[in-house]
Every structure is written in C-alpha cells, then in structure tokens.
Amino acid sequence: MYIGPMERIVLDHDIRLMTVRADSFPDGIQNAFGELQRRLPAGDRRMPYGVSKPEKDGTIVYRAGVASEGSNEAGAGTFETVVLRKGTYAAETVADWPSKVHTLSEVFARLLKHPHLDPATPCIEMYRSRTELVCMVRVEELMH
Numbered sequence: 001m002y003i004g005p006m007e008r009i010v011l012d013h014d015i016r017l018m019t020v021r022a023d024s025f026p027d028g029i030q031n032a033f034g035e036l037q038r039r040l041p042a043g044d045r046r047m048p049y050g051v052s053k054p055e056k057d058g059t060i061v062y063r064a065g066v067a068s069e070g071s072n073e074a075g076a077g078t079f080e081t082v083v084l085r086k087g088t089y090a091a092e093t094v095a096d097w098p099s100k101v102h103t104l105s106e107v108f109a110r111l112l113k114h115p116h117l118d119p120a121t122p123c124i125e126m127y128r129s130r131t132e133l134v135c136m137v138r139v140e141e142l143m144h
Contacts, residue, residue: 006111007091009136014086017049018079019065025052032064039078040066050125051082084124089136090114097133104135111137 020036022028033048040046046066054060063082092107094100108123114137121138128134 006114007093007134009089009091009134011084011086011089015084016068017051017063017065017082017084018068019049019051019063019082021080022062022064025060025062029062029064032062036064036066048127049084050127051084051122052125053122082122085138087118088139089124090117090139091134091136094133094135096131098131104133107135108137111135114139116140 020032020039022032029050036048037044044066046069049065049067050062051065052060052062063080065079065082068081090111092111094104094107097104104125111117112123116139118138118140124136126134126136
C-alpha cells in the first residue's frame with residue numbers, strides 16, 4: 001500500500017511532448033536536456049519535462065522534452081513525440097530538487113507502489129521552476 005506525501009494532479013487534456021532521448025540513464029540526462037535546448041528556438045521558456053520508462057530488459061529509457069505548441073511547430077519533425085495522457089496522476093512535489101537529485105528514485109519508488117497505478121504509465125518529471133519539480137505517475141482511478 002502506498003504511504004507518503006501524495007498529491008493528485010488531473011490533466012484535462014493530452015499533452016504532446018517533443019522529446020530527445022538520453023543515450024544512457026542516469027548519466028545521459030543532462031546531455032539530453034542540453035540537446036533539447038539546442039534544438040529549440042533561442043530564449044524558449046517552455047516548462048521542461050522528463051519521461052522515463054523501463055524496457056523489457058530492465059534498462060530505463062529517459063527522454064527530455066517540452067510541450068509542443070502545435071503540429072505545425074517548426075522543427076517538430078526532429079523530435080520524438082511522447083503523449084502524456086489526460087487523466088489523474090499521483091504526484092509528489094520536490095522543493096529544491098537540484099540538491100535532492102539523489103532522492104528522486106525513492107520518490108518514484110513510492111509513487112510506483114500506488115494501488116491504482118496505470119501499468120503502462122511512464123514516470124514523469126514536470127519542472128515547474130529551477131527549484132520545484134513534480135514527480136508524477138498516472139493512476140487508473142481517482143484517489144480518495
């Protein structure tokens with residue numbers, strides 16, 4: 001049973017992300033975000049996301065991304081697309097995340113124990129600011 005400081009976030013529509021795949025996890029994460037920024041227009045201020053999912057062999061595939069501003073967005077074809085499905089997400093906010101990077105695997109371990117976890121869900125990082133990170137997993141039912 002899940003026990004922890006859980007929040008409930010509801011996405012009322014799908015969010016289409018333009019992403020860059022990290023060449024390794026966790027070592028390649030910073031490079032993926034760097035490549036993402038290089039491909040975006042200068043001064044782009046969209047909220048970044050991280051999406052990770054284990055493969056069948058146990059390796060974790062990580063993608064750095066931003067929400068697409070539409071299907072005609074210039075350069076969209078140079079990105080892999082990931083869709084965050086609308087619905088309810090169990091979440092935990094991590095304040096001052098840069099000093100707590102080492103705890104993020106523990107946060108996701110707690111979230112992944114949610115009794116209504118959508119088994120197809122990736123782990124999602126929503127970077128609200130340079131210091132506030134929301135870790136999320138999709139759940140199949142509303143939490144009580």
